[in-house]
Amino acid sequence: MYTMDDNCTVYKTMDFISKKWTLLILLELFKGGKDKKRYSEIKDKMEDITPKVLSERLKELEKEGLITRKVDASQFPVKTEYSLTEGGRDFIPIIRQMKIWALKWKPHNEVCESVDCENCDL
Amino acid sequence: MYTMDDNCTVYKTMDFISKKWTLLILLELFKGGKDKKRYSEIKDKMEDITPKVLSERLKELEKEGLITRKVDASQFPVKTEYSLTEGGRDFIPIIRQMKIWALKWKPHNEVCESVDCENCDL
DNA sequence: CCGGATCCTCTGCGATACTG
């Protein structure tokens, strides 16, 4: 007999990525091939996310080691830039697998009908 | 220039699986190699889920085509059994990828230190 | 008894405004 263990690595990982917006932020940081993106740049692309939640998720992702945050205060206005860490980049293939799964099993539309559509860069 | 599109297949999939408990329920239905599991059986294994949320998630998963629900009213008490569909089973490798990722990048413990630990059957 | 539904509470998300 087994029971779901709170301490299980998989359990904790799934609980972490099951927070709203988390995966989409990871994907947004990956898209376009840029290694750094600014707070406002992320926010502008993800139209429906609120500044509070974006801020919360970025902190969580940093704490979990998936992204890094760098502040350039040498000039004004101050620039804050976010990048994927190696571990964060290594999560992208999992998101790609989700897309491949979705293309196979879910009805899809013209916006996103191929694996390499420009909408999500996957 | 691109913007996150609500209609995007990937967007919708990520939004769907990003609901609390969804992935854990899928995993629970996979574990142990049984093809069917009863409501109470799932609930007992996932100690912290409440009957309300379990019921909601099972309905969503059924609607999304990942699981099926069969009621056996031929005897008493009535049995309700849930199984993974082909599409649902095809999602398990993605969860396995998450575990592999977690084992590589996150500190893990004795409960779950190998890919084939009996705790999650992945 | 089993598989939920119902009621209530409380945390998390959303919307808007504002600041160093």
Place this chain on the structure above:
DNA sequence: CAGTATCGCAGAGGATCCGG
């Protein structure tokens, strides 16, 4: 520009109830 502060609401958690 990059976030906080404040408030309101929907969805998750807890306990109990109920029809078959």
